[in-house]
Amino acid sequence: MSLYSICCGNFHQLRNSLGSSCSIRLLKYHRGLICRTILQNRGHKTRPICTTILARSTRKGSKQSFSNSRHLHGESVESSIEVFRQPDLQHLKSLQCYNIQEKVSGVRIDWPATILVFDIETTGFSRRHERIIEFAVRDLMGGKNSTFQTLINPEKDVTNAYIHGISNSMVCRPDIPRFGEFVPILLQYVWSRQMADKPVLWVAHNGRNFDVPFLMYEFQRCKIEMPGDWLFVDTLPIARQLVDSNGLKLKSASLEKLREHYEIPFAGSAHRAMQDVTTLCYVLQKLTFELKLTIPHLLEKSFRVSDIATARPAK
DNA sequence: GGCCCTCTTTAGGGCCTT
Numbered sequence: 029m030s031l032y033s034i035c036c037g038n039f040h041q042l043r044n045s046l047g048s049s050c051s052i053r054l055l056k057y058h059r060g061l062i063c064r065t066i067l068q069n070r071g072h073k074t075r076p077i078c079t080t081i082l083a084r085s086t087r088k089g090s091k092q093s094f095s096n097s098r099h100l101h102g103e104s105v106e107s108s109i110e111v112f113r114q115p116d117l118q119h120l121k122s123l124q125c126y127n128i129q130e131k132v133s134g135v136r137i138d139w140p141a142t143i144l145v146f147d148i149e150t151t152g153f154s155r156r157h158e159r160i161i162e163f164a165v166r167d168l169m170g171g172k173n174s175t176f177q178t179l180i181n182p183e184k185d186v187t188n189a190y191i192h193g194i195s196n197s198m199v200c201r202p203d204i205p206r207f208g209e210f211v212p213i214l215l216q217y218v219w220s221r222q223m224a225d226k227p228v229l230w231v232a233h234n235g236r237n238f239d240v241p242f243l244m245y246e247f248q249r250c251k252i253e254m255p256g257d258w259l260f261v262d263t264l265p266i267a268r269q270l271v272d273s274n275g276l277k278l279k280s281a282s283l284e285k286l287r288e289h290y291e292i293p294f295a296g297s298a299h300r301a302m303q304d305v306t307t308l309c310y311v312l313q314k315l316t317f318e319l320k321l322t323i324p325h326l327l328e329k330s331f332r333v334s335d336i337a338t339a340r341p342a343k
Numbered sequence: 344g345g346c347c348c349t350c351t352t353t354a355g356g357g358c359c360t361t
Contacts, residue, residue, distance in 0.1 A: 152361060237345050239360075268346090
């Protein structure tokens with residue numbers, strides 16, 4: 029089973045069946061949102077929190093509200109998650125990947141892994157000296173709450189706002205979660221998407237040398253252990269295998285050049301995490317089709333945090 | 344920082360990520 033075939037089927041199916049899809053983004057955060065199930069496993073004290081997810085039905089345009097309260101770490105916190113606006117939703121509709129055969133025949137396609145395409149924006153390139161300021165992820169399986177994105181308070185000045193448009197005034201605020209406060213939310217999201225006895229496969233462009241080590245450093249800085257069973261695959265070395273019509277390797281395998289190469293529509297502001305995730309989802313679909321890569325192939329190419337942790341420390 | 348390529352391997356430049 030190829031990733032492309034799954035996606036293709038889902039693309040067509042979704043154009044005609046949009047009622048159950050929504051996406052989420054963390055819009056507001058009061059310090060300290062921690063998931064009980066996570067922190068209890070880590071021996072933390074708990075405190076009451078309230079999370080609210082607002083989801084708009086894509087079929088009726090009506091809003092639904094989902095609320096839950098948990099006890100975490102002490103302070104009272106609240107977060108709101110709201111669906112994308114209509115233009116964003118159009119992109120989402122074209123990317124949602126749920127099972128066409130399940131709709132047609134009632135037979136469920138057996139995905140060998142949960143595939144999470146993600147991207148980060150940071151204050152710079154050095155994982156030792158810089159910080160993550162935005163995180164976005166999309167579960168290729170699609171369905172409700174398949175996307176998640178949030179700004180992150182870096183607790184330092186943002187000096188590269190000219191790159192991504194994320195300024196101090198946007199993230200250096202008490203209502204924006206710091207990375208240590210974001211981690212439990214992320215873990216909760218991953219667990220909500222993970223299938224029983226199936227691995228989680230994270231996908232990022234240049235992930236091996238940038239996104240994943242950056243995440244590792246942030247986890248370490250917060251003294252939180254990164255799940256050791258997470259698998260990662262980097263689309264950059266895969267893209268470098270591509271050849272043009274003359275049989276020559278592409279001069280550039282950057283995400284932007286790949287978007288141009290595959291004539292993928294521009295999904296909004298480049299260097300914003302969710303836009304780059306959307307682009308990478310399209311690129312991944314094209315890439316796996318062209319190179320005849322299946323999900324098991326991606327799993328074979330995957331690596332773990334421990335593979336990086338044993339490498340030479342960053343200077 | 345790590346990887347890839349070549350005018351290389353006893354090296355150096357460019358790409359890729361923000």
